[in-house]
Amino acid sequence: MKHLDVVAAIIEIDNKYLCMQRGVTKYPYTSFKFEFPGGKIEQGEMPEEALRRELKEELAYPITVEKSLVTVDYRYPDFSITMQAFLCTAPSTNFIMKEHYSYRWLAIDELTQLDWAAADVLVVERLISLSTQDN
Numbered sequence: 001m002k003h004l005d006v007v008a009a010i011i012e013i014d015n016k017y018l019c020m021q022r023g024v025t026k027y028p029y030t031s032f033k034f035e036f037p038g039g040k041i042e043q044g045e046m047p048e049e050a051l052r053r054e055l056k057e058e059l060a061y062p063i064t065v066e067k068s069l070v071t072v073d074y075r076y077p078d079f080s081i082t083m084q085a086f087l088c089t090a091p092s093t094n095f096i097m098k099e100h101y102s103y104r105w106l107a108i109d110e111l112t113q114l115d116w117a118a119a120d121v122l123v124v125e126r127l128i129s130l131s132t133q134d135n
Helices: 047-059 108-113 118-134
Strands: 002-013 016-021 038-040 064-075 079-089 102-106
Touching: 002 047, 002 118, 016 108, 038 047, 047 064, 047 079, 064 118, 079 118, 102 108, 108 118
Parallel strands: 002 079
Antiparallel strands: 002 016, 002 038, 016 102, 064 079
């Protein structure tokens, strides 16, 4: 089974989080699902470097990687992933959507309304858990 090492950016601006929706993918169980932006780590690349590169490539979006949020290991029917999710900041909400179908900026209490990719559900749960601890 193919295994992928990937990264995801949890970008918060004005108490809203950037949620990206995939288009049609190779697998029906990932098509049109929401995810946090990111992508694959290339050989010899540090996760933070991969995250900055992926957001520049896919969104022309400069980000600052702040700190690790959670690492998720998830097994889909046809492949498995290890996803490192990082809390990130960005200078504005302006980016160019090059690969995704749509996007939304949502408050923490709205995140569960979306149809997330299975691995990203675990990231959403961690994010919500942390926000309830802060209150």
